[in-house]
Amino acid sequence: MKVLFVSPGWPKGRLWGELGFKFPSLSLAALAAVTPVEWSVELCDENIEPLALATDADLVAITAMTPQAPRAYQIAAQFKAVGKTVVMGGFHASNLPEEALQHLDSVVVGEGELIWPQLLADFQHGRLQRLYRSSDLIAMTAIPIARRQLFAGKKYLFTNTLQTTRGCPFDCEFCSVTAFYGRHYRKRPIDNVLAELEELRRRNSFAFFVDDNLVADRKYALELFAGMKGMGFKWLSHAPIDFADDREFIKAAGEAGCVALFVGFESLNQEALKAMGKVTNTATSYLEDAQVFRDNGIGILGSFVMGNDGDTPEVFERTLAFCEQARLEGAIFPILTPYPGTEVRRRLEAEGRILSNAWEDYDMEHVTFQPKGMSVAELQQGYDWLNRSFYSFGSMYKRIWKLHRSVQVFGPMNIGFRAALKRKKGN
Template sequence: MRLLLIAPKWPEGSLWGQIYFRFPYLALTTLAALTSDDWDISIIDENVDSLDFSDLPDLAAISIMTPLAKRGYEIADAYREKGVPVVLGGIHPTMMKDESKTHADAVAMGEAEEVWPQVLSDFRRSDLKSFYKAPDFCRLEQLPMPKRDLLNRHAYFFVNTIQTTRGCPFDCEFCSVTSLYGRTYRVRPVEDVINEMGQMERGSVFFVDDNIVGKPSYAKELFRALIPLNVKWFSQASLSIVKDRELLDLAQRSGCRGLFIGFESLSQESLNAMGKSLTRVDDYKEAIKMIHDYGIGIQGSFIFGTDQDDQSIFPDVLRFIEKTHLEAVLFSVLTPFPGTRTREALLRENRIIDTDWEKYDMNHVVFRPKKMTPRQLQDGFNWAYKRLYGYRSIVKRLFPFRRSGLFYSIQNYGFRQAWKKTLGIL
């Protein structure tokens, strides 16, 4: 039996489809690991490989994030027309099960570990159900090793992605992590993580956790175990890391070279409205300095378009980023993803103006902001990116190149190229 696992390609002209942002999908290598050995499995990441619709598998499974839904549905429809049963899974089908079902034989909701073996067993008995819903959140002990050998290795700069925790102890209005994982924060045994790392390529590692320091005692145990491995690593973390000097010190000693941190806004009112009231804007500068003093670079994230934002937000955020020397930054337009309270509120207020899922890539305005027009928000967002990845700002932010200067110089150059190509704004 042949199984084809598919990641649809990003919409034409999307930033996230550019090589500088390309990561292999752990979701697909994990599905492959959960599949028994008697299946012949292939993985196609459409961003790097082409689908061949003349070579039909027995079963196709497509993992879908919201901006990829349109393409995912096109692929599903094409296979079903040729008689190949299709299963859809991932965050978008989990949140939009009825919409997804119109393009699939079965929709798998929640974590793959809990539902995938059942899907395969029902398929073999020709008894595929319409919906599969994980009954609970899975335990993270002894997860199967993702089958990275099925990836087209040369298509990626970097394949060392690994997960140590799932979920996040916070619950921000705009984020679907908590809708997906509930208010659970689960951790993998450190020993399992170290074993998996032993089977990965040499070189830097990216922990794809939503918040690697969500449970400080676990993070410390993990970081201690990483010290002898002598690896460089990157991950996402909440700013709460600065509340614990020992944690920060262990992160640095274990090889942390960069953290992706969601600052989101410079307005305390916005943060409160987002459900991030524990984060204090007044503490940002000192917290950034503290992380930098440990030699750890920061890739910040800011969201534009909250109800408190007017046009002054764009130059204000840029000034702040340059003053605090953030090594890299991702801007997002506030996006009402399915499963978020932000979406519920905007739907209630009838402020969603675009329902094309391809535009839900955090770079397009799909709702009516309160203190700007949609055009002003889009123009301000583009302007901020243009300034941020102009050479003047890059040098200003990175100088004097103390923290992994080469890495961040390359990263900034990559981001600059990606923006130039996608929006043609540089």
């Protein structure tokens, strides 16, 4: 038996579809790792290769985030038209299983590792169920090493992505992570992670921890950093801005090889931060905090949500000025997006402010709700201006002209984002 895993492509003319550097889907490699040995596995990632309907696979399995859902449904229809059985999982299908079931033969809700072998067994015996929902979360001790052979021959930037924890102890209203994993913060055994890292460093000295908050458990993270020290990795992950408050902790991360962290600043307005539930952030200390990261050899990819209820049209120039003053090496500026399953969607629905359920526009680049402090057009135009301005050569010079060890990551990243924005404009 054979299963074909499919990762739908991002549309051309969208920022994420135009970026030249691609990363693989770790979730599909995790499913491949728990696929029984009598099954062969294959991957098609539309972001790097065209989809071929001519396949000898017995089963097609798709994963998709919300903006990829329309393309996922198209793919499902194409495969079903040639007689294939198609199943789907991921954030979107988990939040809207009834919608997904209109297009799929079967849907997996939530974490897939426990239920996936059962689905395959049911398929083999002709009793595939319409809906699979695991009765429990997988024990972190049971998570196998991802089956990265799935990525062989693919043109990814690198495949050294791994996960040490799941979930986040916080509950920001715009975040899909809590909706999917819950607020319980679960951790893999340190020895398991270090063993996986030993295997990965044979391939590449860079590693990316996809954890949504790598440092939520200080004791755990310090043990991990101590084990990584001397391994020679240059690594990236996610952390809150208040990581800077613990100088011993952030120093340990730098000494373990951390060169860059994704940091959710979200807003420069403290009232907006309070409203969205971003309890770890203090806007008045952002400049000092950013310097602490840099002093420990860690560059910042900042995230600022545009379109919060406290935002007015001046937010765009103010955000750019801050980014340049703080010398943030990189940043993204997502438009507030009311993803299914999130608290912000429930609130905006109750207020009658959702303007569109065209899922392809839920890419953090398009306005899908009615803002309070500006018009839809002002939010869209401000977002576009901010991206162009931040990734202009003048802004890059202000932010990254001084040599810093993170420039090996952020130099190419800035050029890549600038090129993607130009291609997006040309489409």
